[in-house]
Amino acid sequence: MLEITTTHYLVLSAALFMIGVIGVMVRRNIIIIFMSIELMLNAVNVNLVAFSQQWQHVVGQVFAVFVIAVAAAEAAVGLGIILAFYRNKETVNIDEMNVMRW
């Protein structure tokens, strides 16, 4: 157990991801939810880097770079949407965003 293998990183990554998932599930503040998503993306990056390390190849890191780029884009657009929504509804509570139904 003292030898740190890829498995350890994977377990960490899984735990981090699940924390993000729980954040998405339970919080009602949409900003927190977005941050939870960032956590999940980080978990993924950890995974990628771990495998990169295992296979001794940097392509995993390259992927991680792309993920970060996408995360940045997502954050920018998502926060823009939040702002627009907030201006209309004066709230960031996701339970009040329920018009997307029949």
Next chain:
Amino acid sequence: MSNVADFPLLSLILFTPLAGAVLLLFVNRQSEDAIRWIANVVAGIGFLVSLPLWFWFEPQGAQWQFVERLEWIPSIGAEYSLGVDGFSALLVLLTTMMGSIAILSSWTAITERVKEYYIFLLVLQTGMIGAFVSLDFLLFFLFWEVMLVPMYFLIGIWGSDRRLYSAIKFFLYTLVGSVVMLLGILAIYFEHHAMTGIYSFDVTRFHELTLPVGLQWWVFLAFFLGFAVKVPMFPFHTWLPDAHTDAPTAGSVILAAVLLKMGTYGFIRFSLPILPEATIEFVPMVIWLSIIGVIYGALVALAQRDWKRLVAYSSVSHMAMVMLGMFSLNPVGIMGSIVQQINHGISTGALFLIVGIVYERRHTREISEYGGLSKIMPVYAVVFLIMTMSSIGLPTLNGFIGEILILQGVFVVNKMWAAVAASGIVLGAAYMLWLYQRTMFGNVDNPKNESLPDLNIRELATFVPLIVLAVWIGLYPSPFLRRLDSSVMHVVSRVNAAYAPLNADGGADASAPVDGSLAGGQ
């Protein structure tokens, strides 16, 4: 001629009216006179460009002339292939001429929706020409159907009284016929593939085919339905009087002069050469239907009180005569049949124009409304007289040549048929003369008729070419008959073994003498 051969003359003839129709689309609908001028000029050009068919056609040349071939739908072997023989060249000329006459005749008759009217007429023109020049069966069928739509609208929109009923009747009748015909075409198409391995709609190929007799039988019936409706033959004729009566004048003229020829053209071009054995089997049926048609049409015409309807029934009678000649299956009969088709186009077309002229002035077709018009409209009376005589087959006019050839052709096949059919010419004279007497002779009893104007220059101009042609064909038909030689002999050699080796000694296959005493010089 070599450079002429490459020139796409037929396409030019075919698409000139269509181009005119497209041109008309861009003209303001309010400027009606401009529309009329354009339509007339286009129709005139259409006629002029078709004239080379007369001058450049070589009667002794190849059977198909001015041929054009392009790929159309290569996957099923359909081609854009055009070509004419003497028969279709004459019909194309008839079409372009009658088309321009019809368009000229509607100058003042049509006052509503002028633009659409002329567009429909021009599209119709293209459809008719296309059907005559197509050498591809599918292309023919395409044009055949194309004709239907403008005619439907011409009757339905610009017609009189019961125009919708008539238009729908016309449409349904012809459509039913043509659907069955399409089945026949497909049957030949697939059988041709089965026999040769080639997918093709090429009519000239079909002409060399020997289909199994059983199949021929069915295909003949299918074609018969399609073409007989169009002719129209006796039990399928009832759309004709209605359509003619309710159509506008130009529509009637086109209908009588050209559309009816589609049926007979179809028989000569397709039924006879492609299905020779079945044709021979069906001769008695067709002949008797034709004979019934000749007499029936004449008798019913005798009972009519409506001028236009009378002419329509006379059309039934005349077209039955055409069918009669065709199914004699010998050169004289078929030649007569073709000549009579052209004659019918000229004389019946003119008769419809004649009715149209008084209809435009008086808005009634009741014969009893007229009387004594000779006095008021002398020029009109003379034109009517000439066309009446042409219609009843007076020698020196065109009708005679057709009738005499047809009856002579039928006579050598069966004397009884000829004798019965010839009685139609007596009845033909009866109804036409009676009509002439009731409308032209006598005193002017109806005060509404007292100030009818005689023909004006434009109206006279529509008749002059018809009269000239009537006299020309009557006195010197050789140019016409010579052009028909090769097409007639081609058809005859397919359906009648006796004429196949004409260059060989003719006596070899002589029909048996009627009885011993007839064996002339022996």
Next chain:
Amino acid sequence: MDVIWLIPILPGIGAAVNGLLGIRFFSKAQSAAVACGSMGLAAALSIYAFVQLLGSESRVHDVVVATWIPAIALETVDGIGAFAVDWAFRLDPLSGMMILVVSGIGLLIHIYSTSYMHGESDAGYARFFCYLNLFCFFMLTLVLGANLLVMFVGWEGVGLCSYLLIGFWYQKQSASDAGKKAFLVNRIGDWGFVLGIFLIFFTFGTLDFREVAAGAAAMPIETAEFGVISLICLFLFVGATGKSAQIPLYVWLPDAMEGPTPVSALIHAATMVTAGVYMVCRNAVLFTHAPMVMTIVAVIGGVTALMAASIGLTQTDIKRVLAYSTVSQLGYMFLATGVGAFAAGAFHLMTHAFFKALLFLGSGSVIHAMNDEQDMRHMGGLKTFMPVTFVTMLVGTLAIAGIPPLAGFFSKDEILFQTFLHNRVLWILAVATAGMTAFYMFRLMAMTFYGEYRGPAWEHGEGHDAGEDHSDHDGHGAWHGPHESPTAMTGPLMALAVGAIVAGFVGIPAALGGGNAIEHFLEPSFTVEATEEAGPVAEAAGEAEEVHEVSHAAELGLMALSILVALGGIALAHRLYIRRPELAEAWRARWAGAHRLLLNKYYVDELYQSTVVRGTMSGGRGLWRFDGRVVDGAVNGTGWLTLASSWCSQLFDRYVVDGAVNLVGWSASESSFSLRRIQTGLIQNYALVMLLGVFVFVSIYLLVR
């Protein structure tokens, strides 16, 4: 002689000029000049051609102008032949004689008409001459045609002109009716004629008269059986009965008298109606090969002659008497041809043309003088008013009655003699007819010219009561009583009278010391070439010659008899209508039934009207109803059935097919109605579902791996 085709063309040009220009632009003098000029040229050319023919060795001259119908292959009895027709004209003795008659009498009648038709408007005048010229064109074509089809052109064409000229006063219902009747009855005859043409081509492979004759000469005479030549001849004769007004198709001719009188003279007496006879003579070789049909021809001719003559006995309309007389004389001609005396028939044709044209023109002169009165009961005593007309008509009457030495005597006697040799019963008919002819002709003369004037009174400068409906074509305006006609009318009368006197001299029989020149002249036209000496016709001719030789005495006796009969008729007429008119009344009363029968023309018109005409018309109407109810009914029924079935299928459509479709839609909407509860709009619930999905997939991975 190569220009004989010009003979018909000239009047044709005249007709075209008058028709296209004259009606609109010409004055009367101009249109008359055109018409008479073209006819005059044609007549001159005819004479020239005839003289040339007399002077030439060959008796046959053919001129082919152009191809009409080029050769088209067609089977005949002898295998595949070629149906080909040329515009070919032929001058031989028969047609030579005919062109003289047609163009000569035609010219005279043209001249006569210039005066007679003067009452017409300018346009009507030109129209009349246009028709008249057109008629001559067709008649000359008929006569000169070298084959059956060219002859048929003329044949139909004269029918057309007859139609137009009878109906010249088209505003009169009776005139246009009569024209139509003439045309239609002729058409019935033409039906037979065309069938004859077809059968001729089928049998001989040609339509040229001489080739047909040659072909027929090579075939046996059909004495025992009714063979193909007999059939041909029967068909042709049907055509002839139509054109030449024989039983059963004679009914149109009396009605044709509705036309202007010169028309009656030219068309319905001198030329057109004789076309049938001419046609039979043209095909003499055919007919001689069909003795059975010859008998039919003779019998029809004889019976027609008698019947028409008997009708003529009672008619009171001056032109109708002459019309029945014409029918009767035509019967004579057919009788002649029927007994094989073609030359006699043709001879009578010619003499008849002269004297009948004369009589008609004379009657026209009378009618003109009486201001369009045609009823003889309103005439009488005109002898003093119009001496020239009287004298010329008297000549004509004597000629038709057969009084020597006038033209009618020689031709009629020839016929009687030949008939006597052939068939005694027919001879008796013919002699009876001769008696009747003399009687009714003198009755006509008596009622018209003798006795007292019975017509309407007239006053100077005032109108009168009769004939008002014709006053529009009476050029004189007010009528000044009966008067002699102008020179343009009396001139032709005198010319024709001369013809009626001398025309017979070309045929003085051998029994009277003459050479019967005309018979020998015409002979080549009735036989095939003399080279075929074995031909049966030549034999027959030879036999006839022998008979001639042996029976001069009999012939003279017969002549005397016929003269006696004619004189008897004349005497009877004189007694009844001049000396004791009351006796005529008494006779009429005594035989009232017979008189009515004759007056009503044996009710033949009524019979035809009620059978043929009414039958055709009701047939037409019946078929029309059939067309509307049955044929169209079937179509409309089909349409109705289609509609009905479409209504049924519409129901099916609505309840079954549409029902199924709606069921699907309904179930979808219902289920979605319940299912949409899942759609909360809460994003996290959706994410929960995604998570659930992840859980399930991971679980599956765990379980199956």
Next chain:
Amino acid sequence: MAEAFVFYGLAALILGFAVLVISTRNTVHSVLYLVVNFLLVAMLYVMLGAEFLAAIQVLVYAGGIVVLYLFVVMLVNLKRPPETHQDPRRQTRLGLALAGAVLAELVAIIVYSSTGESVPAAAPAEAGMVEGNVEQIGMLLYTNYLIPFEVASVLLLVAMIGAIVLAKREL
């Protein structure tokens, strides 16, 4: 040994701060915890020999994105507490349970699928490999992954424009 120690310590901190991020009531605090979390993850990257990525993580995530979050949190002036209203239909507990279950499963998979073969994490720098971590990534990005790279740039551009459009009151 030290490596294991560092790893476990880092892992505990990462998870702990992550839990704080999702559990804090105050949004600003949550953002700050997130920054810490990201910095810790960057350290993990260093541990794994991915120095370039670590730098990016700090610069882009901690320095850029999180600042963005802070801006938004400040812009969204929360007058009333954001999570007062709760929809009765939300299934928080079920979500928690499912998340826990999936975590368990994942861990099970990872643990049981690990072959036990110990690929040495953070292996000592081999020749020619470690030397240029940045260089290698650069080589890959500008050769093999040029097109995805460019697409990513376009994506960022689009996102930028989109964000501007969305956030602006009136265009």
